[in-house]
Amino acid sequence: MGDVAMDVDAQPTLKRKGRGFQHDGGREQELKKEGFDSVDEEGSGSAQRSVEGWIIIVTGVHEEATEEDIMERFNEYGHVKGMHLNLDRRTGFVKGYALVEYDTYKEAKTAIDGENGKDFLGHAIHCDFAFSRGPVGGARVQQNGGGRRGGRR
Amino acid sequence: MAEEFYVRYYVGHMGRFGHEFLEFEFRSDGKLRYANNSNYKNDSMIRKEVYVSPSVVNELRRVIQESEIMKEDDKLWPMPDRVGRQELEVVLNNEHISFTTSKIGSLADVQDSKDPEGLRVFYYLVQDLKCLVFSLIALHFKVSPGVTTLP
Numbered sequence: 001m002g003d004v005a006m007d008v009d010a011q012p013t014l015k016r017k018g019r020g021f022q023h024d025g026g027r028e029q030e031l032k033k034e035g036f037d038s039v040d041e042e043g044s045g046s047a048q049r050s051v052e053g054w055i056i057i058v059t060g061v062h063e064e065a066t067e068e069d070i071m072e073r074f075n076e077y078g079h080v081k082g083m084h085l086n087l088d089r090r091t092g093f094v095k096g097y098a099l100v101e102y103d104t105y106k107e108a109k110t111a112i113d114g115e116n117g118k119d120f121l122g123h124a125i126h127c128d129f130a131f132s133r134g135p136v137g138g139a140r141v142q143q144n145g146g147g148r149r150g151g152r153r
Numbered sequence: 154m155a156e157e158f159y160v161r162y163y164v165g166h167m168g169r170f171g172h173e174f175l176e177f178e179f180r181s182d183g184k185l186r187y188a189n190n191s192n193y194k195n196d197s198m199i200r201k202e203v204y205v206s207p208s209v210v211n212e213l214r215r216v217i218q219e220s221e222i223m224k225e226d227d228k229l230w231p232m233p234d235r236v237g238r239q240e241l242e243v244v245l246n247n248e249h250i251s252f253t254t255s256k257i258g259s260l261a262d263v264q265d266s267k268d269p270e271g272l273r274v275f276y277y278l279v280q281d282l283k284c285l286v287f288s289l290i291a292l293h294f295k296v297s298p299g300v301t302t303l304p
């Protein structure tokens with residue numbers, strides 16, 4: 001009825017605020033429908049392969065970092081075939097994260113292992129795969145995550 | 154148990170081409186759902202889902218926390234109208250906001266509103282969230298998130 005997607009009744013301790021809690025006839029919740037596409041690719045460990053490669057997220061990126069800085073550092077682990085270094089829309093500086101794309105699992109994994117916790121322009125950066133094969137922190141931990149059919153391309 | 158965390162954003166309108174909208178949500182387990190329906194020039198509905206890693210969820214949480222959106226309130230913001238509506242729902246640190254307002258064309262609309270400071274926080278946060286989501290969707294699915302008709 002309302003526009004609120006979360007099951008608010010199940011969260012009695014939450015402090016609520018906003019007009020979205022008033023019932024106003026509402027609209028259909030598109031996100032509650034079925035039929036969402038996902039990438040049907042094998043993963044490796046808990047990481048999920050993307051359509052054309054492996055994406056890692058780098059956080060703690062200095063606000064004055066440039067694409068060249070990132071490229072220079074991450075090309076050491078393999079060819080960086082794509083990168084998004086998004087800016088803060090208000091300040092125009094780097095928002096603080098970068099998404100870096102490699103062809104192979106091995107390149108991505110080596111980059112993560114090589115750069116996680118390292119200093120980058122005076123800040124420690126954190127590196128990890130951006131996509132995962134399933135829910136995190138939940139009960140449904142996947143046991144057989146080896147990617148038997150060539151997941152480690 | 155993982156701390157409750159949820160983010161949902163919607164922007165859309167009913168128009169000449171039907172219900173055109175963009176909507177996405179992140180759940181605390183990392184599930185990202187993305188739907189975009191623009192009927193303009195026969196674009197079709199895009200509906201994608203993927204799990205993001207805890208690192209992405211943490212970064213998203215940081216972006217929201219640093220925006221201080223949880224301190225704001227939508228009570229003085231422009232009401233949704235025929236031009237369109239936006240909704241932002243966030244659950245973070247035992248607080249649950251569900252804000253609703255009209256589309257915001259530019260910063261001038263923000264300045265002219267009754268709550269320019271609050272609306273400005275919303276205006277920039279929404280852009281930063283869309284920017285993150287478009288990058289994730291574009292890189293993972295190799296599709297253009299299809300934002301031609303949306304602000």
